Amino acid sequence: MNTVDIPRLREIVGGKNIKTDPLDLYVYGSDASVYHAAPWVIVRPDNTGQVQKVLAYANDAKIPVVPRGGGSGMCGQTVSSKGGILLDMKNMNRILEINLPDVYCRVEPGVVDDDLNAALKPYGVFYPPTPASSRIATIGGEIGNNASGVRSVKYGATRDAVLGMKVVLANGDLVTLGSHTRVEASGYQLEKLIVGSEGTLGVVVEATMSFVPIPEFRCLGVANFDSLRDAGNAIADIMASGTIPSMLELVDDVAIKAVNKTMNLGLKEVAASLLFESDGKVKEAVDYEVKKMEEICKKNNGADLWYSFDAKEREQIFMGRKKLFPALSQFDASMASTSLADDMAVPYSKMADMAAKIHEAAEKNGIIMTAYGHCGSGCMHTKIMMDTSKKEQWEGAQRAIAEIYEYVNSVQGTTSAEHGIGISKAKAFKTEKHDSLKMMAAIKAALDPNNILNPGKLQQAPDNWVTATNLRYAVNS
Amino acid sequence: MNTVDIPRLREIVGGKNIKTDPLDLYVYGSDASVYHAAPWVIVRPDNTGQVQKVLAYANDAKIPVVPRGGGSGMCGQTVSSKGGILLDMKNMNRILEINLPDVYCRVEPGVVDDDLNAALKPYGVFYPPTPASSRIATIGGEIGNNASGVRSVKYGATRDAVLGMKVVLANGDLVTLGSHTRVEASGYQLEKLIVGSEGTLGVVVEATMSFVPIPEFRCLGVANFDSLRDAGNAIADIMASGTIPSMLELVDDVAIKAVNKTMNLGLKEVAASLLFESDGKVKEAVDYEVKKMEEICKKNNGADLWYSFDAKEREQIFMGRKKLFPALSQFDASMASTSLADDMAVPYSKMADMAAKIHEAAEKNGIIMTAYGHCGSGCMHTKIMMDTSKKEQWEGAQRAIAEIYEYVNSVQGTTSAEHGIGISKAKAFKTEKHDSLKMMAAIKAALDPNNILNPGKLQQAPDNWVTATNLRYAVNS
Missing domain, CATH: 3.30.43.10 (Uridine Diphospho-n-acetylenolpyruvylglucosamine Reductase, domain 2)
Structure with a gap:
């Protein structure tokens, strides 16, 4: 072979x-x-x-x-x-051009997200799709997965930032897609199709991405809730109010406890907290939006309301959210924090039900699950905390995942908001996209007839690829 | 046959x-x-x-x-x-759902843009991609062409508004694409590929589109310029300043004269005027942005500076821009206003050169051309005014178009910003996209193997389809 x-x-x-x-x-x-x-x-x-x-x-x-x-x-x-x-x-990690007048940069795919932002910072601009893994994630990888993050509610995901790219196709042909302009209506915009295709249609060797000005003012607010449902309702009300937060993050009790335990932050261990941020060039406008979000939180029984324009104070509060993923990994030595069903998206009005569903499915199936996420873009993250060596926990997790995705599908949600499909979400993805899988397969076959580019992913991924030999953790029988 | x-x-x-x-x-x-x-x-x-x-x-x-x-x-x-x-x-013109909590509407493709906006207005929201033809353009047609308009600089084009759709494929299969969520990273986002495909990949039978709140404040500014180049430089400076106008429109002297002649508006017949608008929920922020744009216009020798928050005053000024296309059509009874090379886009720093190129190509080839457009999104419109019955004018127009597109290609611009390719721009499109035409053809063949869906358009369009029999105007030899 x-x-x-x-x-x-x-x-x-x-x-x-x-x-x-x-x-x-x-x-x-x-x-x-x-x-x-x-x-x-x-x-x-x-x-x-x-x-x-x-x-x-x-x-x-x-x-x-x-x-x-x-x-x-x-x-x-x-x-x-x-x-x-x-x-x-x-190795292909050069920033080729930072073009301030035309508001784009050209980069090779291996450029790390944080490195790009460090290079842009002196010019007063930033590249906004940035996922939490920006310290290691590359622009090429982010394109492959249509990555997004905390600021995507206001600034969009990777696809929104892509203006053009150079791609090597399966047969070695080099093609230039898109342009260096903001708006385009010139036929099939293939640079947008490449985004999220997880390396199955071509290899990105250069990307032209737009950036935005670093706002002069940022204001971060926090509200605590005794009920996850109240927090979910506050999210929906904020998004329906026409407010455009630059960040709207939910963390549930499991997440708060994990952060407290590993970082000793002394956060109040409530059922849920919301972090909401507004940014902009005019302080009055930022102030207005944060106060509006605060008011909506209050109406939904939010308590301990606090907000600040101060960078240090904001950083202190936000650190808990930023370190959440590593905190969950260290939460309990006997448990691994696994990414299996980790970034569903649902319509705003379903956020509260989604969070409830996660906790319900976890309890029912004897595992621990967190509900958190970039809720302003409809994204609800979860991590499954389990002892992967215990077969009943592994199987419980599989049942919980199935229940959660059944709910996501029932409300026209989507399997992945920002991490992609890969192998872990193939089954749910194929259920969600059942009637367009043939279309995807036809496009894949047309562009990669020998099926060499990342085969066995997305619509090609088997539902149950996982066996003892290809799992990082041992699952005992 | x-x-x-x-x-x-x-x-x-x-x-x-x-x-x-x-x-x-x-x-x-x-x-x-x-x-x-x-x-x-x-x-x-x-x-x-x-x-x-x-x-x-x-x-x-x-x-x-x-x-x-x-x-x-x-x-x-x-x-x-x-x-x-x-x-x-x-006949398929029903608005199926206006979902305020989840911030989307579901419509059939035959819904006219203005009708959708009339239905949304009572809820304080609007559908922003709206082209100038919104009185007759349908959402289905706008999807086919990735339509955009005056507000797209801030609110995006049709592709940005599409969350999901139902599409009938060439073989009659019905597929559901996308979801009802804001962010998605679930494989090939085919609903985005359908946008701009001009009916060649499937027939849209339902679309789920996002909308945005109607801003509480709008402020429109005007600046006149004695030089088209100065106006172009002002556009580039505004866009590089990090300001996000809700509208940034250029009109040149030909356009101003046409509007004056047909509507008797008494506009000052300068080399170029810029219309710039900001909108938002907080008056201070709107005021700040308009003043910043005014200042940039001043620095670029803009004169007669004026701005207003008043709806009536704004409407009066904007009417000239809105009626520009019909005005050009009535400008001179001996000339037709033709759409042949009408919506190129170039990077911002090239707007001034683009405008100069248009006037230069017109003069050189014995025709009249306007330069105007939604310059905040890089789009430069032009109309060719000519007596189509005169062969030398027709041929002059073809030469002018070739020169203009050569320039567009040389600066990584694009053939169409918002009207699409169809037949008229096929030659320029094929030059621009030369190395990805095979990819487009492969996708088209994969999804429509019998080539029944709008054949002969985009990459299939012949360069010189035009003969006396398929032109609406007679071209005498």
Whole structure:
């Protein structure tokens, strides 16, 4: 099965850019998901020409190619479930252009999100789709997953920021998609189709992305709730009020306790807290929006209301949210924090029910689950806390997930708001998109007839790929 | 060639929904473009089931189907250049749902834009992509062309508003795409691919679109310029300043004169005027942004500066812009105002050069051209004023267009910002997208293997389809 021609690849990218050491292959067999499957070889192209040649070779030889950015994907998108070449894009990490008059930057796919923002900061602008993993996530990976984050409620997701890109297709052809303009109505906007395609349609080798000015004022507010439902209702009321927060985050009691335990922040352990932020160039407008959100929280029984324009005070409060994911991972040594059903989205009016459903499904199935998320964009995160070595907990988690997705589907929600589908959400995705799977398969076959680009993901992912051998955690029977 | 089975179609949609009268066919052979080609039959389905049956039949019989909304397309998108069935969607014009808590509406494709906005208004919200043709343009047509308009600089184009849709594919299959949520990262977002596909990939039968609150304050400003270049520089400076206008419109001297002549508005006949608007919920913020734009205009030698929050005063000023297109049509009885190269987009820093290029190409080739547009989104409109019966003017126009598109391509601009490609811009589009045309063709073939859906448009459009028989105007030799 492993028929890859290493000398040929070495010729293309040079010896230093090829890894075949079993330890490297093992490490690159994982991302931030629960899965593991080692690639046959790791290839790190230095430039577009090399990507073209690697793909042309792989296409001829019908060898799978999995493009990988920072490896922070939570759903197994970059796990080499069919083996083949792991195309590590980290060497292509140059910021090619920061064009202030035309309000865009051009970057290679391996640029880390935080590095891009550090480069933009001196010019008073920022790249807003930024996920929580921005310290390691690359722009290429973010494009693959249509990444978004805390500020996407106001500033949009990755797809909204993409103006154009250069992509290497399965056969090695290089194509330029989109333009350097803000609005386009020139036929199929394929640069937008590539976003969220998880490396299955082409390998992004350059992207032109818009940015926005750093607002002069930010104001962060907090409200505590004795009931998760009240917090959910406050979210819906805020979004229906026409207010456009720059951030609207929910954290539930499980999340608050985890943060307190690992960071000793002394947060009040209520049923739920909302963090709401407004930003802008005019203080009066920012003030107006925050007060409006505060008022809506009050009406929904929000308490301990607090807000501040001060950067230090804001940072202190926001740190708890920012460190939530690592906090959950360290919450209990006997339990792993797993990403299995982690970023559903539902319409705003269903946020309260969604949160209730998560807690109900967790309790019913003997596991612990958190409900938190970027609720202003309809996204509800959850993490499952369980002892993965216990079969009954693993199976309980699977049942809980099925119940949660059944609810999501029943309210025209979606399987993933921002992390993508990969392997972990394939079953729910296929249920949700059942009548357009054929369309997706037709497009995939048209653009990648030999099925070399990240095969076995999205509509191709088997419902139950997980066995003892490709799970990072042992599940005992 | 015309092998369409009328009795079969009559069975599907009923006799009242079939038109075969030669006069009807003649009228439906045109849209707002310069082209004419009559369909074989006009079919007006009442519901989704009928659309499915019509398409299943046409697919079996390999008969072209051209979906049509309001017929306001300027590039020949709905001209039946290959004959076949003209699928007039105007009977499917119900607003199915206005969901305020979840901030979306669901509509049938035949809903006219102004009618949707009239229905939304009592709830204090509006649907913003609205093109100038909103009195006749339908949501289905706007989806087909990724329509946008004066407010798109702040509120986005049609693609940005689409959350989900139901589409009938070439074979009659009905698929549901997208969701009812704000953010999605669930694989190929095909609802976004359908936007701008000009009816070539499927027929939209239902769309879920987001809306936004009507702002409490609007302030419109005007600045006059003695030089088109100064006005262009002001546009670029405004957009690079981080200001987000709710409107930023350029009109040149040709346009101002046309408006004065036909509407007697007494506008000062300067080289160029800029209209700039800000809107929002907080007056201080709106005031701040308008003053900032005014200041930038001043720095670029703008004069006669004026602004107002007053609705009546704003309407009076804006009317000139709104009626510009009909004014150009009536400007000179001996000349037609033709839409041939009418909505290029370029990066902001190139707006001044673009405007200069338009005037230069017009003068050089013995025709009159206007430069105006929604410059905040990079879109530069132009209309060609010429006596189409004079061959030298027709040929001059073709040369001018070629020169203009050469410039657009040289600065990574795009052929169409908001009107689409259709037939008139096929040549420029194919030059611009040369290396991704194969990708487009592969997707088209995958989703419509019998090539029945609006064949001969976009990448399929011949460069020089125009002959005496399919032009609405006579071109004498």
